[in-house]
Amino acid sequence: MTMKKFVSLMFAITLVLSIACGKGKEASKEDEGEDDEQTTTTVASTAATTTAAAAAPAAAAVSADAATLTGLVKFEGAAPKMGAIQMSADPYCQSQHSTPATDEDVVAGPGGELANVFVYIKDIKGNFPAPSTPVVIDQKGCQYHPHVNAVMVGQPLQIKNDDATLHNVHAMPVANSQFNEGQPVQGMVSTKHLDKPEMTPFKIKCDVHGWMKSYMAVMPHPFYSVSQANGTFTISNLPPGQYTVVAWHEKYGQQEQQVTVGAKESKALNFTFKG
């Protein structure tokens, strides 16, 4: 074989293999990795980060006619009693709770007020710029705070480790790229930008501490809320119109209601979940 032939053969082999690698990229999109659009900047610092009020949608340009949607989410019947979390696998986690922490699958008040229900407008059109204020998830006492939250497309999502133990942040979105990274040092913050809307919340979990889970939605608009401990939620600055409102709960699925709001109107809307 002449030298030229050999070199061209090697080149051809390299080319074929590099194409194979390219295919691998598509096939492994579901894998734990980060795509190019997603930027990650993580800093190890115990300095306080900017906090954003949990579940408070970003301020969009408010029209003078803006309406407000408020409501209450209730659980019908006796809410299931949440068990204590067995944290003895990690002595640090256990030491952070004087009384054992309980599961957060169903957080209901004495009157059946259901917390952690994600309520959002399903079908609103328009261009809503994402705020630059980050949404923060804090890992503290080996639990996520808040348990359910949402971020707007392109809005920074900060995940912070306030524990002096290793957590790994394993996010399992469907439309966005999954990521899975460790935070070994207290005070570490990972900043993520999720660039595709994903209105049904996806799970974020810690593989080190199997009980830790949190839910996060990626919204194309700011009209969403998470029900508080007293079961209430508020969606404000809503342009007048007819909408489908969705209430999503991690265990009991989701419900929809139609609602029409007029200019400057304040409307109440209640949801009831059954066990």
Add this chain to the structure above:
Amino acid sequence: MALRRQIRVGSQWMYADEAHKALREALRVMEDEKLADAHGGHHLPWIRRYVFSTDHKWIGIQYGVTALLFLLLGFCLMILMRLQLGWPGQAFSIMKVLGESRAPGGVLLPEAYNQLGAMHGTIMIFLGIVPLAVGAFGNYLVPLQIGAPDMAFPKLNMASYWCYFPGGLLMLASFTAPGGTAQSGWTSYPPLSVIASQGQTWWLVGMVFLITSSLLGSVNFIVTIIQLRAKGLSYMRFPFFVHAQFVTSFLLLLAFPPLEAAAVLQLMDRVAGTSFFLPSGLVVSGQALANAGGGNPLLWQHLFWFLAHPEVYVLILPAMGIVAEIIANNTRKPLWGYKSMVFATIFLGFMSFVVWAHHMFLTGMGTTISAFFQTTTMIISIPSVIILSSLFISLWGGAIRFNTPMMFALAFLPMFGIGGLTGLPLGLAATDIHLHDTYYVIGHFHYVVAPGTIFAMFAGIYYWFPKATGRKLNEFWGKVHFWISFVCINGIFFPMFAQGLAGVSRRLYDGGMQYAHAKQIASQTNPFMSICAIGLLAAQVPFIFNFFYNAIAAAAGRRDEGLGSNPWHATTLEWAATTSPPLAHGNFEVLPVVYRGPYEYSVPGETAEFIPQHTPVTEPALRGGGLLPATAVAMREN
């Protein structure tokens, strides 16, 4: 059409355009011959001489320099890991070289630690030691030691390097893959490796290149050793190094194809949706995996270890060969038990194919299979002990020259001894239950390959450097290199046995600080081990300068004039029968004929202190036994 006239060139009639072509060709050839005269041999263009060379010596040097650089890189990755293990979670500015996604603010992330671990193993074994031991030493020395003008297939030889080099580049490039490079360990066990990020795909493709390279090399070695031996060089006259390379080549030839097949199957699992290694109903992070299923992760382990155990002997046999040469030369006496060493090596080669599953005692193979493999494992330790004992006994009564190559070769013996003996408890199924996947295993195999094989490689570099360059490496700095390396390397690996016995698992990102049972010993030993690792890195600085200073000086034509062709007074052909460095083309002016065994040092009754292999055997002086004196004198005169 116009009439074409012909012109006469010599006795030939040609058309003018043909004559013009012939003239151009003649001018080119004349120019070529002029350049050839200037270079003292065949003239080759620069790219053929230095890049796509087919000369086994240059390919050996290419392999050697590339492999040494990869070894340094693999070692640097380990330094980063040791910083993390010694002082978990602390920020180090050097760590920032890994980038913000791997070490934000200089704190190494766990997944980056996994990447470093996987790539440290891969680089050290597949890009460092094997190419250095086989590609560099084998390529450079085997044809010279057997009196051959080159390898049997020079172009195949070149192809071997040019599969290795892109394979290495691909491995390096995988650090830039989305999600980082491979992070499933150098063993790449599925299902984790199949569901890992894209770097694993790059790793697999890189492996296919590297394995192909080894296969091309091994075929070439086998044919060369059998076919191109000098006249008179029977198998039992081979230097032991040639035997070691011969057996190694068979191991590479027969053990690598299963891994190549396995790598392609895993690649298909990752990119083509097959399930060779993925079982049905696999749930990852609480989610069922959408795959066809029906595969078997253990199949990979079998295929992998069917390669990787012979691979251990690929790592160690050339090292033993190098040490044997240096010990014979520097004790100035033949190897003790040469024949038993040769047969032990061949037996070891055969046995290495039936011990692989001792890496898998904890996979639930069953006691019958475990009993079989632990028996074969115990048996394979016998030839290793024969070789090591022979080398030890070879020292007995020798007038040992303690030069740098000999220091490294001598250190190899106890270090490999520790590495080998600590392997026995791992080869027994009962004790392996406690020790499996602990730091004890890391200590064991590092004693075999780091102060074992790598020390032998250093010995070989110091010993054969004058052969390749005509210059000797500096002895003082060589000894500085040796002593600091020797102390530090033991400081790193010896505590690992204690850690492993205490139950500290390998691959822990923080060295065990999160585990109550491991915390105490980890905090007591890890910082010390990491300091030793930094010391070991520092010890390489004199070597790097020594190596490159002398290599560059030699390349600039500054030879050590007083050195001569055979500075160590060696008997084997590579020293005795050719110049240092050997002739660019063909190695020998006249192909040598061999008359003697490889180690005729201090032969009783001979005046010469050493007798090269190609020295003809003279008729013994007749003493007239049974003959009348007159007849004896007549025979002598005839």
